[in-house]
Amino acid sequence: MLRKLFKFHGGVKPQTNKEQSTTAPIAPVPLPDRLVIPLHQSVGGPPRPQVQPGDRVFKGQRIGAADGNLSSAVHASTSGIVRDVVPAVMPHTSGLTTLSVVIEPDGEDRWGELDRINVRAATPDELRDYLRDAGVVGLGGAVFPSHLKLKPGKEGSLDTLVINGAECEPFITCDDMLMRERATDMLKGISAMRHMLQARDVLIGIEDNKPEALAAVQAAITASGEKGIEAIAIPTRYPAGGAKQLIRVLTGIEVPHGRRSTDFGVQCFNVGTAYSIHEALEHGRPLVSRLVTVAGNVNAPRNYEVLIGTPMDHVVRLAGAHPDTDRYIMGGPMMGVRMPAFDVPVVKATNCILVGSPALFPPPPPEMPCIRCGECAKACPADLAPFEMYWFSRARNFGKTQEYHLFDCIECGCCSFVCPSHIPLVDYFRFSKSEIWAREREKEAADTARERFEFKNLRQEREKQEKAEKLAAKAAATREKVAGETATPAAATAAKPSGDDAKRALIEAAMEKARQQKAQAAPKNVDVTSPDVQAEMAAIDARRRAAEPPTEPPPPAGQA
Amino acid sequence: MINSPYIRKPASVQSVMLQVLLALVPGIAAYVWFFGAGILVQLAIASAAALAGEAAMLAIRGKPKALFLTDLSAIVTAWLIALTFPPIVPWWLTVTGTLLAVVIVKQLYGGLGQNPFNPAMAAFCLMIVAYPALMSQWPAAGQLDFKTQLDLIFGGARQVDAITGATPLDALRTALRSAASADSELHGLRASQLMDGPAFGALGGKGGEWVALAYLLGGLWLIQRRIITWHIPAAFCGALFLTAGLLWSVRPDSFGSPLFHLASGGAMLGAFFILTDPVSGATTARGKLLFAAGAAVLTYVIRAFGAYPDGIAFATLLMNILVPIIDMKTQAPVFGHKKD
Numbered sequence: 001m002l003r004k005l006f007k008f009h010g011g012v013k014p015q016t017n018k019e020q021s022t023t024a025p026i027a028p029v030p031l032p033d034r035l036v037i038p039l040h041q042s043v044g045g046p047p048r049p050q051v052q053p054g055d056r057v058f059k060g061q062r063i064g065a066a067d068g069n070l071s072s073a074v075h076a077s078t079s080g081i082v083r084d085v086v087p088a089v090m091p092h093t094s095g096l097t098t099l100s101v102v103i104e105p106d107g108e109d110r111w112g113e114l115d116r117i118n119v120r121a122a123t124p125d126e127l128r129d130y131l132r133d134a135g136v137v138g139l140g141g142a143v144f145p146s147h148l149k150l151k152p153g154k155e156g157s158l159d160t161l162v163i164n165g166a167e168c169e170p171f172i173t174c175d176d177m178l179m180r181e182r183a184t185d186m187l188k189g190i191s192a193m194r195h196m197l198q199a200r201d202v203l204i205g206i207e208d209n210k211p212e213a214l215a216a217v218q219a220a221i222t223a224s225g226e227k228g229i230e231a232i233a234i235p236t237r238y239p240a241g242g243a244k245q246l247i248r249v250l251t252g253i254e255v256p257h258g259r260r261s262t263d264f265g266v267q268c269f270n271v272g273t274a275y276s277i278h279e280a281l282e283h284g285r286p287l288v289s290r291l292v293t294v295a296g297n298v299n300a301p302r303n304y305e306v307l308i309g310t311p312m313d314h315v316v317r318l319a320g321a322h323p324d325t326d327r328y329i330m331g332g333p334m335m336g337v338r339m340p341a342f343d344v345p346v347v348k349a350t351n352c353i354l355v356g357s358p359a360l361f362p363p364p365p366p367e368m369p370c371i372r373c374g375e376c377a378k379a380c381p382a383d384l385a386p387f388e389m390y391w392f393s394r395a396r397n398f399g400k401t402q403e404y405h406l407f408d409c410i411e412c413g414c415c416s417f418v419c420p421s422h423i424p425l426v427d428y429f430r431f432s433k434s435e436i437w438a439r440e441r442e443k444e445a446a447d448t449a450r451e452r453f454e455f456k457n458l459r460q461e462r463e464k465q466e467k468a469e470k471l472a473a474k475a476a477a478t479r480e481k482v483a484g485e486t487a488t489p490a491a492a493t494a495a496k497p498s499g500d501d502a503k504r505a506l507i508e509a510a511m512e513k514a515r516q517q518k519a520q521a522a523p524k525n526v527d528v529t530s531p532d533v534q535a536e537m538a539a540i541d542a543r544r545r546a547a548e549p550p551t552e553p554p555p556p557a558g559q560a
Numbered sequence: 561m562i563n564s565p566y567i568r569k570p571a572s573v574q575s576v577m578l579q580v581l582l583a584l585v586p587g588i589a590a591y592v593w594f595f596g597a598g599i600l601v602q603l604a605i606a607s608a609a610a611l612a613g614e615a616a617m618l619a620i621r622g623k624p625k626a627l628f629l630t631d632l633s634a635i636v637t638a639w640l641i642a643l644t645f646p647p648i649v650p651w652w653l654t655v656t657g658t659l660l661a662v663v664i665v666k667q668l669y670g671g672l673g674q675n676p677f678n679p680a681m682a683a684f685c686l687m688i689v690a691y692p693a694l695m696s697q698w699p700a701a702g703q704l705d706f707k708t709q710l711d712l713i714f715g716g717a718r719q720v721d722a723i724t725g726a727t728p729l730d731a732l733r734t735a736l737r738s739a740a741s742a743d744s745e746l747h748g749l750r751a752s753q754l755m756d757g758p759a760f761g762a763l764g765g766k767g768g769e770w771v772a773l774a775y776l777l778g779g780l781w782l783i784q785r786r787i788i789t790w791h792i793p794a795a796f797c798g799a800l801f802l803t804a805g806l807l808w809s810v811r812p813d814s815f816g817s818p819l820f821h822l823a824s825g826g827a828m829l830g831a832f833f834i835l836t837d838p839v840s841g842a843t844t845a846r847g848k849l850l851f852a853a854g855a856a857v858l859t860y861v862i863r864a865f866g867a868y869p870d871g872i873a874f875a876t877l878l879m880n881i882l883v884p885i886i887d888m889k890t891q892a893p894v895f896g897h898k899k900d
Contacts, residue, residue, distance in 0.1 A: 008599040008895075009895070012569070014567055014569075015567075093563070149635070170567070181601050244895065244896070248895075253898055254896040254898065255894055256895070256896025256897055257895075259896070288658050329564075329566065331564075333564070333565060333566045333567045334564060334565045334566075334567070335564050335565070336566070337563075337564065338562075338563070338564075356566065361566035361567065363562060364562070364568055365572065366624075366627055367626070368572075368573050368631065368672065368673075369670075369672045369673035369674065370673050371573060371576075371633075371672065371673045371838055371839050372673065372838045372839055372843050373576065374789075374838060374843045375571070377843070377844075381895070382894055382895040383892055383893065383894045383895045384894055384895075385841070385843070385844070385892075388843075388887075388891075404891070405894045405897075408895060408896070408897075412565055413565035416565050417565050417567065417569055418568075418569050418571060419568075419570055419571070420571040420572050420573050420575070421572075421673075422568065422571055422572070424562075424563065426563070426564070426565070427563050430563070453876050458738065480698060481889060554836075
């Protein structure tokens with residue numbers, strides 16, 4: 001049966017460079033001397049450390065517990081001794097550090113007692129909690145906690161579960177090899193997800209440059225006998241593996257920025273995530289390793305099963321990096337991030353270690369002015385006009401960038417890829433986004449400060465008022481006492497209500513004063529910020545009110 | 561510090577401009593074939609002037625010379641000037657026009673990518689206003705040999721009226737006007753009869769129609785190379801055809817046929833090479849259609865009712881003014897925000 005596929009606008013066709021790393025099967029990696037496992041590896045709150053230096057841990061032991069529901073647990077990838085719980089450089093361009101657990105392997109790689117779950121008997125909520133504690137996150141690169149995405153929408157069921165095996169980034173083949181070698185287990189994971197989501201159909205999208213993977217998945221589907229699951233070849237065009245683009249290609253649905261795909265009856269998971277879910281539910285094994293492609297400037301590009309926390313250079317050594325290597329890139333050449341050092345650890349987000357050299361990834365030619373040729377707009381999969389946003393970004397006219405839908409930009413890099421003037425367009429958009437975020441933070445801080453200030457005023461007024469009341473009451477009591485001593489009882493009863501009146505008048509006067517002071521206090525507070533910043537804050541406020549539908553923040557688009 | 565993406569398509573401004581120049585070659589070849597090699601001299605003069613003007617301005621502005629002189633954008637402007645000016649204008653007129661285009665219309669506005677007006681067309685308008693006689697004298701096909709052309713370009717003495725005529729567009733309009741007046745010898749003749757003269761070919765001007773066809777070929781190649789999109793040429797040709805066709809179908813004896821308009825003057829050059837200048841033109845799909853259709857209507861109005869031989873240059877500038885608002889109002893809906 002031929003399924004009708006849909007097109008997304010734009011996209012590019014860079015050289016795929018995938019053949020090199022698919023000739024050999026997935027290989028294991030010998031245990032390194034040291035594992036450095038960052039606690040914060042997923043979107044959401046950083047997990048709380050559960051171990052201390054000197055502790056003995058077994059493979060799969062939880063070393064970081066999920067901090068609330070928007071978080072995901074982290075586990076020891078092998079058995080050994082915790083040497084330290086310290087901030088260590090994380091695999092991010094910034095070179096910043098993050099709290100990490102340093103484990104010295106004991107060489108036995110021994111699993112401990114595993115926390116099992118009965119998939120058939122457990123309720124969906126129990127399964128979700130279990131997956132959270134098993135540290136299962138999206139392995140396509142977005143590392144969004146999977147348990148949060150395994151909830152059907154408001155209707156309680158889903159039309160289509162989209163499984164992302166597109167893997168559109170050049171060089172990366174870990175999903176390809178996973179589908180070739182582990183299709184059956186992956187399919188079991190998909191079935192579990194389908195059950196949790198109450199999904200009617202399952203569509204597995206695979207770019208047509210991976211015929212072996214497609215055949216393997218189709219064979220597994222046939223063997224399983226499960227109905228309503230289909231593996232579909234989609235045209236090879238970057239970024240077909242972007243969650244939104246893949247959903248569009250397979251279902252025709254466009255999920256707008258700021259909306260959840262479940263509102264449209266669709267949810268999307270990466271194939272690697274499906275496999276991890278199977279591992280967790282079926283074998284009780286938390287996410288302690290993942291497939292990583294080592295490609296680029298190496299002798300033998302290949303895929304490895306790598307323990308989380310393994311230093312990157314330990315893995316790259318197996319593939320044999322060429323001597324002119326000058327950088328590691330985590331991810332592919334279109335969206336990957338340059339690593340600050342060679343020994344940063346492999347984390348759950350590491351789908352590929354792309355070994356770079358000046359020859360392989362030469363610096364771009366000198367930047368020329370924009371000639372408005374519109375190539376970037378033709379290539380943009382989000383239908384944006386990058387050259388207009390570029391202009392406004394340069395002018396720091398951030399309001400205008402938002403009018404041109406800056407935040408719909410998925411930073412796929414297509415615009416920079418095609419620009420004949422070699423303008424690093426995505427860099428400009430990253431810059432604009434971070435500037436806008438910074439201003440919003442600034443505004444939030446100012447808001448908080450104002451609220452605190454107002455509260456303080458209010459409290460002081462209240463205290464003053466209470467004091468006045470107390471004094472008034474005391475005075476009244478004294479007067480009463482004096483009157484009682486001097487006047488007749490009849491006069492005393494007559495005097496009493498007049499004392500109440502005086503008290504009420506006092507209170508009212510105090511409250512009126514408080515109101516006036518409050519009215520004066522509010523504008524006074526923003527004096528600390530300059531008028532243009534204030535105007536910007538107001539503009540941000542207005543835009544946010546206009547642009548944001550009143551929904552919770554959606555999970556970020558995964559990129560396979 | 562270089563961020564992703566780390567790979568880039570091998571594209572450059574230089575290669576874009578080079579392909580535009582290559583696409584002009586068939587038209588230039590046809591030009592030389594029908595009208596003589598004088599145009600090659602004009603192309604060389606304009607190119608030299610453009611590079612000199614660009615170099616001087618880059619030096620004054622403190623911009624990297626090698627980078628911008630080799631981007632070929634000045635050469636594209638120069639060639640469009642040479643191809644839209646009459647081929648026998650004196651050399652100083654070509655030089656002045658080119659310098660105006662490069663120095664004032666392009667560099668003073670900020671150089672490559674910053675000019676709101678099409679430099680070549682701005683130069684054409686300034687020159688035709690300043691030197692209406694010299695800018696309106698076109699030789700007929702095969703009329704002048706190369707030596708005469710060189711004399712006219714570099715020599716002092718000119719008897720232009722004696723040796724050259726107006727463009728077919730101009731000729732037809734003049735003829736139609738005199739045909740309309742009772743005391744003319746042409747009185748009562750129809751457009752088709754007026755077009756029987758030696759200046760006219762099958763569709764447009766003799767020879768000129770073949771040059772137009774060659775431009776069309778070059779332009780189609782540019783579309784195939786994805787340097788330009790179909791929107792501007794299609795909208796321009798379509799709107800020109802419809803506008804001309806409307807008036808022609810009502811009064812065929814008073815107006816040129818739509819095909820005559822498409823094959824004459826700078827229609828093809830304008831549709832594929834001038835209006836498609838990305839810097840000064842509209843950029844959105846709908847905006848391009850509007851921009852080009854507007855230019856076509858204006859071109860027709862100037863041709864049929866105005867005082868100048870061709871209307872492309874003025875139409876282009878007028879539409880250039882509207883580009884910012886056209887672009888702003890024709891932004892396409894983005895992903896996920898399309899109407900269902």
